[in-house]
Amino acid sequence: MRNYITAAIVGVCAIIAFAIVARAYKYRSTTTETIVVTGLAEKDFNSDLIVWSGSYSRKSFDLKAAYADLKNDEATIKAYLAKMDIAANEVVFSSVNINKDFTSEMDANGRFMGQRFNGYNLTQTVTVESKNVDKVDKLSREATELIQGGIEFNSTPPRFYNTQLKNVKMELLAQASADAKARAEAIAKNAGSSLGKLKKANMGVFQITGKNSNEDYSYGGAFNTSSRNKTGSITIRMEFQAD
Structure with a gap:
């Protein structure tokens, strides 16, 4: 009798073990039957907004005189920009x-003696922030009239932006998704399978670089403003899922 009970227990254990192995194999086979691809999309576009800055300065021992000269420069610059x-x-x-400008005074032995004002x-x-990119871009390179007028004007390179980046990004997302799906379908077809449902999708970082430049992508996303x-x-x- 004891032998029959032992045999029954062994049989039940064998069935349970077989079921566990079968389920594990089924789980492993279903989880590995996937196709993972990366889609890419690129688009060239132009800037529709320009931001250009320049600085100018005056120096004097008399603060009021320096301020008056600076305000005269401001009026001259306003008139120049209006003319343009x-x-x-x-x-x-x-x-x-x-800012107050000081020079440190040293004696012959290099000891600090004080400051000279x-x-x-x-x-x-x-x-200048404008949608007229052509005009301001040209102006940023031709501000010599201000210098000739006695103003110490330092022009900085303009920065270029696009105010429709949201639309550009949505268009690129659609193209990248279509590219990824096409790649997955090609892989499935060549493997003698068919493409199943989408299981997961992760968007990469939006990158903006100068056209035809050798700029590197950055981890957080490049954002070119110089081009x-x-x-x-x-x-x-x-x-x-691969079916």
């Missing part, structure tokens, strides 16, 4: 930055 057909609402003048340095910045003509790109990683 730059709208007043596209121009912003910063507040005046005032050299005067006040007053600096102001003007910024007027740009290239946007994005990747998307998709995982499909």
Whole structure:
């Protein structure tokens, strides 16, 4: 009797073990039957907004005199920009930055003896933000008239932006998704299988670089502002079930 019970227990255990192995094999086979691909999309686009800045300064021992000279420079710059057909609402003048200039005095042995006051340095910045990219881009390279007028004007390179980036990004996402699906379908077809439902999708980082440049992508996403003509790109990683 005991032998029959032992045999029955062994038989039940064998059935349970077989069921566990079968389920594990089924789980392993279903989880590995996937196709993982990365889709890529790129698009060239132009900037429709330009931001250009320049600074100018005056120096004097007399603070009031330096401030008056700086305000005269501001009036001259306003008149110049108006003559160049730059709208007043596209121009912003910063507040005046005032610094005291000192020179350290040393004796013959290199010991610090004190500071000599050299005067006040007053600096102001003007910024032009406009949708007229051609005009302001040209103006940023031809501000010599201000220098010839006695203004120490330092022009900075303009920055270029696109105000429709949201639309560009949505278009690239659609193209990258279609590219990923096409890759997955090609893999499935060559493997004698068919493409099943989408299991997972992860969007990559949106990158903006100068067109035809050798800029590197960055982990957080490149955002070029120095080039007027740009290239946007994005990747998307998709995982499909293979049937």
